[in-house]
Amino acid sequence: MCVAVPVEIVKIDGTEAWVNFGGVQKMVSIALVEDVKVGDYVLLHAGCAVSRLDRKEAEKTLELFKAYTMMQKE
Structure with missing residues (x-):
């Protein structure tokens, strides 16, 4: 199964951007x-x-x- 997750754009550099997901920041492609x-x-x-x-x-x-996630911990 494939899962896409919502992330917030925090900084853009051309066709790449830094995104925030639950406090974790990561560089991703925004070319599409x-x-x-x-x-x-x-x-x-x-x-x-x-x-x-x-x-x-x-x-x-x-x-x-x-x-x-909370349900999985129970």
């Missing part, structure tokens, strides 16, 4: 998504942003990931 800006959320898969996501949907998805 047009007009990405700092503060935008994108779906990240295998080190590449594959689409833009609105903030509300990103936060909802992150909450679901968090709930799933």
Whole structure:
């Protein structure tokens, strides 16, 4: 199964960007998504942003990931 996760763009350098995922920052490719800006959320898969996501949907998805993680710990 493939999973794409929402991440927030924190810095852009050409076709690459630093993103934040749960406090972890990582450099990823944004070459596949047009007009990405700092503060935008994108779906990240295998080190590449594959689409833009609105903030509300990103936060909802992150909450679901968090709930799933908590369930796995029980």
